[in-house]
Amino acid sequence: MADSHTIVAHQFEDATQQHESSMLGMWIFLATEIMFFGGLFAAYTVYRAMHPAAFEAASRHLDIVLGAINTGVLLTSSLTMALAVRCAQIGKRWNVVVFLTVTMLLGIAFLCIKGLEYHQKYTGHLVPGASFSFAGPHSREAEMFFYLYFAMTGLHAIHMIVGIGVVGVITILAARGRFTPTYYTPLEVTGLYWHFVDIVWIFLFPLLYLIGSRG
Numbered sequence: 001m002a003d004s005h006t007i008v009a010h011q012f013e014d015a016t017q018q019h020e021s022s023m024l025g026m027w028i029f030l031a032t033e034i035m036f037f038g039g040l041f042a043a044y045t046v047y048r049a050m051h052p053a054a055f056e057a058a059s060r061h062l063d064i065v066l067g068a069i070n071t072g073v074l075l076t077s078s079l080t081m082a083l084a085v086r087c088a089q090i091g092k093r094w095n096v097v098v099f100l101t102v103t104m105l106l107g108i109a110f111l112c113i114k115g116l117e118y119h120q121k122y123t124g125h126l127v128p129g130a131s132f133s134f135a136g137p138h139s140r141e142a143e144m145f146f147y148l149y150f151a152m153t154g155l156h157a158i159h160m161i162v163g164i165g166v167v168g169v170i171t172i173l174a175a176r177g178r179f180t181p182t183y184y185t186p187l188e189v190t191g192l193y194w195h196f197v198d199i200v201w202i203f204l205f206p207l208l209y210l211i212g213s214r215g
Contacts, residue, residue, distance in 0.1 A: 007183045019185050026189040030196050033159075037200055040152050044207060047144055054141030058134070059211045061126060062149070063117055067209040070113050074198045077106035081167075081194045084174075088184035093177060096187070100171040103194065107164045114157055121146070149208055156204060159197045166190050 007018075048055045084099035125133035126146055134142040170190050173179065179187055 022185045022189055023192075026192050030192065033196065037152075037155070040148065040155065041203070041207075044148050044152065047141075047148065048211070051138065051141040051144070054138035055145050056211055057136060057138055058142035058145035058149075059208065061121075061124070061134075062209050063120060064209050066113055066117050067205055070110050071201065071205050073106050073110045073113070074201050077103050077110070078195055078198045080106065081191045085184065085188055085191050088174070088179045088187050089181055091181045093174060093179070096174045096179065097171055100167055100174060100187075104164050104167050104171065107160055107167070111157060111160060111164075114153065118150075121150075152204055152208070156197065156200055159200070163190075163194050163197050167194065 080099045080103045084096050084103065087093075087095035087099060121127055125131050128143050128147045128150070132139075132143050132146070136142070167190060170187055174187065
């Protein structure tokens with residue numbers, strides 16, 4: 001197994017400095033991601049303020065049950081990711097592998113459910129474009145809602161796919177004994193990314209699915 005004297009890159013003085021630099025780098029990266037998603041959230045806020053009735057009507061066409069299930073799936077995946085980090089801290093290698101594997105499976109389940117939702121929108125002619133069809137007086141404004149829906153949830157899904165790939169690599173490294181109680185930085189920064197993606201969904205779910213009355 002690796003020890004703390006063999007995993008310090010040459011540009012760092014010691015393992016502590018390397019860990020702090022890695023964490024700082026990830027937080028800076030996440031700050032840029034917040035700004036990236038922030039543009040979409042700002043656009044959503046502006047258009048919803050301009051067309052509240054249309055956004056409320058369009059929101060009723062989202063499947064709140066599937067959205068709620070996906071919320072539970074992601075919250076559970078954050079728990080298993082946190083447990084993986086904790087197991088690395090106390091040296092339980094195979095527990096790390098198990099929890100990371102469960103995290104990946106939950107991420108895949110999320111994407112499958114989201115794919116089912118997208119299929120529902122496609123068959124219901126709610127994908128913006130030439131075939132878009134929305135009954136009522138707010139068709140154009142509702143189409144803007146679905147533009148934002150697909151942009152925001154699609155971008156989130158891409159981040160989820162990337163996260164699953166990274167967790168897969170980290171799982172392989174964990175199985176090979178790469179991490180110890182004195183060195184688990186890659187796992188920890190991966191956990192930060194995963195929690196960020198989950199938090200983004202925690203904002204998307206109420207903004208898209210829970211706005212206004214669902215009568």
